[in-house]
Amino acid sequence: MLTEHFIASIGAPDKKPNTSIAKDAAIFGWESQPHTAQRFLFKKSATPPNCLAVSASHVYAAQLDKAVVHIYNREKGNQEATVPFPERIGCIALACEDTVLVLGSDTGRIFLWETHTGRQIATSQAHLQPVTALAVDPTSNFLLSGSADSSIHVWSIPSLLSFAPTSSSNQNLQHVPLHTLSAHRNGITSLVLGHSSSFCNIAISASKDNSCIIWDYHTGNLLRTILLPSTPLCLSLDPADRAFYTGYADGSVQILDFYSPHFSLASDGDEAKNPLFDSAQATMPVQPPPTTIWNPPTADFGATLAMSVSYDGCTLLTGHGSGKILAWDIPAARFVADLTTTPLPGPTTNIAFLPVTGYPNTTPPRFKQHAIVKPRYGAFDANTAEGMVPGTYAVQAHLTSTFAVPTFSAFEAPSTSTSEFASALTHPVFPSSLLAAGLAELSGSAAPARAYTAGADAEAGAQKQAASADFVAFDSVLPAQQLEAQNAQLREEVAALKRVQRATFETMERLRREKKALESKSARGSAGGAGGAKFEEEKRRSEERWRGLGRTGKWEDEGGDEDEE
Known part of the structure; x- marks a missing residue:
C-alpha cells in the first residue's frame, strides 16, 4: 500500500x-x-x-x-x-x-x-x-x-x-x-x-x-x-x-x-x-x-x-x-x-x-547514513592548490545496494560490464588488471625535478613538486626519446650501484681474512712478550682503518695507499 x-x-x-500536544514539541x-x-x-x-x-x-x-x-x-x-x-x-x-x-x-x-x-x-x-x-x-x-x-x-x-x-x-x-x-x-x-x-x-x-x-x-x-x-x-x-x-x-x-x-x-x-x-x-x-x-x-x-x-x-x-x-x-x-x-x-x-x-520492487538506496559527521572547516584544504584529495578525507556511510559478484580468478580480467571499482570491491583480491594499472602509474612517477620535463613549464612544475614532500606524479606517456634517455640514466645508476656493491664485498672479505690471521698470531704469541705487543699494535691499526672506512668509505693500507669502495 x-x-x-x-x-x-x-x-x-x-x-x-x-x-x-507534547511539551516543547516543534517538528x-x-x-x-x-x-x-x-x-x-x-x-x-x-x-x-x-x-x-x-x-x-x-x-x-x-x-x-x-x-x-x-x-x-x-x-x-x-x-x-x-x-x-x-x-x-x-x-x-x-x-x-x-x-x-x-x-x-x-x-x-x-x-x-x-x-x-x-x-x-x-x-x-x-x-x-x-x-x-x-x-x-x-x-x-x-x-x-x-x-x-x-x-x-x-x-x-x-x-x-x-x-x-x-x-x-x-x-x-x-x-x-x-x-x-x-x-x-x-x-x-x-x-x-x-x-x-x-x-x-x-x-x-x-x-x-x-x-x-x-x-x-x-x-x-x-x-x-x-x-x-x-x-x-x-x-x-x-x-x-x-x-x-x-x-x-x-x-x-x-x-x-x-x-x-x-x-x-x-x-x-x-x-x-x-x-x-x-x-x-x-x-x-x-x-x-x-x-x-x-x-x-x-x-x-x-x-x-x-x-x-x-x-x-x-x-x-x-x-x-x-x-x-x-x-x-x-x-x-x-x-x-x-x-x-x-x-x-x-x-x-x-x-x-x-x-x-x-x-513494490523498488530499488533500495545505494547507501544509508546512520550518523552525521560534524563539520570541520578547513580540515581538508591542504592540497587544494594541486587538486589532490587529502589523505585524511574519508566517507562514513553504510552501503546498502547489492553489488554483482561475478565468477573470475585473481589472474584473469573480469568478463562483466561492471565498473572497475565494483569489480575490485567484490573480488576476493585485487584483480590483476587493477594491480597492473596501479604499478604502471607508480612506475611512471618520477622525481620532482623530472615530472614536468615534457611540458613548457618545467622549472615552475619542479618548484611546485619540490615544495611537497608527498608528491607523486602521474603524467601521461612521454616521448620515446625521453623514455630512452631516462632508461639509459637508470642503467648507469644500476651499474654504479653494482660496482659499489662489488667493492664492498671485497673489502669485507679482506677484513675477514685479516681478522683470521690476527687470531692465529694471537694464539701462537705470548701474552707478555714482544709478539703480544706487536699483535696489539696490529690490532689497534686494524681497528683505526675499520673506523676510517665507516667515516669516509675508503680503506687505508699501511703504506698510505687508499682503495676506493
Whole structure:
C-alpha cells in the first residue's frame, strides 16, 4: 500500500501548548494517505521559513535567530546533534542525494557541509544582505541563492565542492557565481525550481516587490514577470511544472496556471507549446485575475507562511500563522479541511511532503547514513592548490545496494560490464588488471625535478613538486626519446650501484681474512712478550682503518695507499 507523509515545523511558540500536544514539541510528522494521523514529533526547535530540510535518515532544522542547526535522527526518533556555525543561518537546503547540506547566512555567505565526511566549504560574502532562500536543481549541478538585497545568484555545485581550483591564477574563482538574476526591486522571499533534469528547467522567485519572476536559470534569461495583488510569502510548484502557487498575509492562496488563457495567449495558435518559452511574450507582464485567488473559510487562520503540493498534484497543504495546517482540493479549487483540530503551539513556518513509500520492487538506496559527521572547516584544504584529495578525507556511510559478484580468478580480467571499482570491491583480491594499472602509474612517477620535463613549464612544475614532500606524479606517456634517455640514466645508476656493491664485498672479505690471521698470531704469541705487543699494535691499526672506512668509505693500507669502495 502506498503511503504519503508530510512534515511541518513551527517558529517561536507564542502561546502555551495545549494539553494534547507534547511539551516543547516543534517538528511534527503526519501521515496524509491513506489515513490522516500524526506519526512522530521532535522537540526543542524553532525554525524560521525556509529553514527545514529532510533526508531519508535525518531532519535538519536551523534555529531562529541562532547560529545553530539541530540534527534529528528519523530512525532513532531523537535529537542526534547540535551543530554550531560561525554565523546565523537564514535558510537551508539539501543537495547531492542528501549528502550535502547547503546553508545561507545572515552575512550573505553560502556554506556547504558534506554530512558524510565533515568537510565544510564557505564562500566569500556573495550577497550584500542576508540569504533568505535556497534552491537546488534535481541534478544537483546548480544552486540558486536569493537574498534580501533583491539579487539571485546561480552557482555550480561541482565547482564549489571541487578540490581543484578552476584557475591556477585565482583559486577563489570557483567560489564565484555563474551569473546573477537581478530583475527584482526588493528582497527575495521564496525560491522554487522545476522538476526537469534538462536545460529547459525553470526557476520561480517571489519578492517583496509584489511580483514573481520565472527564469531560465541556465542562461539567466527572464521568461515571464507576474504582478501580484500583495507580497508573496511562499511558493510551491506543481509536480508536472504546469502551475505554481503562492500564499499571502491574509491567509489566501493564488494559483498561476501556465496554460491558462489568463496567463498567456498563444500568439501562433499552438496551445500545446509551453508558453513560458515564447520570446514574444517575455517582456509582457502578466496580472492574474481575482478569480485565481482561493480564500480560507475565515480570516482567523493567519498569514500563509508555507505550502507544499502532494505527489499526484491534487492536494495543496498550507501552514498558517495561527498554527493551523489547511488542505485544499486543487482540481476543485476549494478549501477541503483543517488537518489540525488543535493548533500547533507556534506559527507553521515550514511544511513539505515526503517521498511516497510502498512501491513494490523498488530499488533500495545505494547507501544509508546512520550518523552525521560534524563539520570541520578547513580540515581538508591542504592540497587544494594541486587538486589532490587529502589523505585524511574519508566517507562514513553504510552501503546498502547489492553489488554483482561475478565468477573470475585473481589472474584473469573480469568478463562483466561492471565498473572497475565494483569489480575490485567484490573480488576476493585485487584483480590483476587493477594491480597492473596501479604499478604502471607508480612506475611512471618520477622525481620532482623530472615530472614536468615534457611540458613548457618545467622549472615552475619542479618548484611546485619540490615544495611537497608527498608528491607523486602521474603524467601521461612521454616521448620515446625521453623514455630512452631516462632508461639509459637508470642503467648507469644500476651499474654504479653494482660496482659499489662489488667493492664492498671485497673489502669485507679482506677484513675477514685479516681478522683470521690476527687470531692465529694471537694464539701462537705470548701474552707478555714482544709478539703480544706487536699483535696489539696490529690490532689497534686494524681497528683505526675499520673506523676510517665507516667515516669516509675508503680503506687505508699501511703504506698510505687508499682503495676506493
